[in-house]
Amino acid sequence: MVDDRKLAVLRAIVEDYVSTNEPVGSKALADRHNLGVSPATIRNDMAVLEEQGYIAQPHTSAGRVPTDKGYRLFVDRLSQVKPLSSAERKAIESFLAGAVDIDDVVMRTVRLLAQLTRQVAVVQYPMLTHSTVRHVELVPLSERRLMFVLITNTGRVEQRVVELPDVVDEQRVAHLRAILNASLDGCGLTSVPDKIADLPERLPTEDRPLAATILSVLLESLVDRHDEKIVFAGAANLAGADFTVGLRDVLEALEEQVVLMRLLGETSDLSALTVRIGSENPYTGLQGTSIVAAGYGSGDKQLARLGVLGPTRMDYPVTMGAVRAVARYVSQILAAS
Amino acid sequence: MVDDRKLAVLRAIVEDYVSTNEPVGSKALADRHNLGVSPATIRNDMAVLEEQGYIAQPHTSAGRVPTDKGYRLFVDRLSQVKPLSSAERKAIESFLAGAVDIDDVVMRTVRLLAQLTRQVAVVQYPMLTHSTVRHVELVPLSERRLMFVLITNTGRVEQRVVELPDVVDEQRVAHLRAILNASLDGCGLTSVPDKIADLPERLPTEDRPLAATILSVLLESLVDRHDEKIVFAGAANLAGADFTVGLRDVLEALEEQVVLMRLLGETSDLSALTVRIGSENPYTGLQGTSIVAAGYGSGDKQLARLGVLGPTRMDYPVTMGAVRAVARYVSQILAAS
DNA sequence: CTTGGCACTCGGGAACACAGAGTGCCAAGC
């Protein structure tokens, strides 16, 4: 029982509400959009839409406001992603092109996205999972401590300080470094554990304690960082918007890495452009917010995800366009480097 | 003409106002603190304090509120830093002790400080200026690109990707790496430019273009990072407080590295525990906030600063105690590693 | 210098009225 005109009405309601932030009434709708019907007809349609749960009125005798379900229908069937202007594209491209390393890429991306969408931007660091080992470095810091540095082909650098069981000399370290590099170079991070499983056995007995210590740190750092680093920017953009739920809760959620992580999507398909609307979100404290996220990564390998978080009442077509575009450009940049 | 009792009155006003967030009147003062005088006397004192600019009334016939000048006097002469409880000390110690690397130390510190003070915490990364070169690594990424990694004795790792003018082979890279390490190892970062100034001349002609490229990147990265990285946490704590000025401005300032940088203090004495109150702050948008900051660093070398930002109406003794304590513990941790 | 008394001043909250926007329903028209 949802015919085309009712859908058009819903679309109009969403658009008007997003742009005015006020409940929209039948008369205003008839005026602003040329639906070709009278306010009375629209009222009838709205009554039906309300009954079906797509819209609601804050109180009797006020205009209608889209519900989460209404936004969902809008996003799924009534809107199309709005591409960016060419000026915006150029700006993105040149802004991202200046990045000097992976940290810089992520930093620039998150700022760019925040500025572009005027929302809070969230960017996950490229996953190590799909990376390969480029180089392993062991740097003696003192007699019994050394720094372990792992460099991946995605430009990521992992570092750990290792406390050694014994005093070791430079040569042993050099030897182990050579062996590690020989056996791990080019190896995918996920297969590192297998590769090094039997490594101690192939070493002279006196090197084994050292190797075991270092390898255990290596493994640990791989596991630890499996839940990946995430950064956000643009919190100031939250200040304007008024949430149904407290601003405090939103800010708190943003500082919880693990929450952010799940927000970006536990989807199996990393590359999808996903939208999570209001109550679809599992976290209380984020009920009034929506998340638009997309995967990025070089070529066919999706490395991680990025997106924005904003009030449920957001301009979905534009936001989705911006997120998708930024994801693509970041992918390009990463592919080129 | 500011005798002891007037100071006592000012102190009482600050304390009451901080704890109640309401303008404090003469009667309430006489009740809550036993100043040994009547409300009328207090009124006289308050009139004087107001005339001298230490307190103000939001409107006629309301209680008094400390001015920035009043807070300043309070901080300078009327309060003493409140030490933490031993439980808190223990919590700090064990929380910081678990850090695995420098990033982790900074991250834990900033979160700890935010939680402890219920304000926004700001921590500057240890400065490279006082660090020395521990190791330089050159990792070939492809034929014409290599990654340059600089490891310092403070555990900081700087990385840059370098585009090379020509295809270079592994041996040349190895050679240059050896030379770089030989001449830079243990050298203070500030003296790196001098050390490498004449390096190309001491190389065979064919290595010079490569060396020049890499060295220029090295220099660049030293300069670039001179304005140091800063992180913050606890933005959620801002949500409760109401600023005279918009929350938005504060959040915006927090995301500007360079602003944060200057907030922590351009003081020549890195180690000082400094307080900047309201309008003493050069930035519009941060008029309603105060900053309490302290230096930290191992031993006699102060490496950087950390602190918290909160509403002008904050509990200075407690906040100062927390900041000072955290600074000390971080210094300890860094000295030990 | 301190103190009690006293008149004065505002801000904030409660009570109230009212305009305006929007709705639901109904009966007439295409």
Added chain:
DNA sequence: GCTTGGCACTCTGTGTTCCCGAGTGCCAAG
């Protein structure tokens, strides 16, 4: 059967008024 104009009704938000109470400044007495 859908659409439309008319109409009574229901709210919220806003503006007004009024009043209470906290707090002050001043003054004269101790």
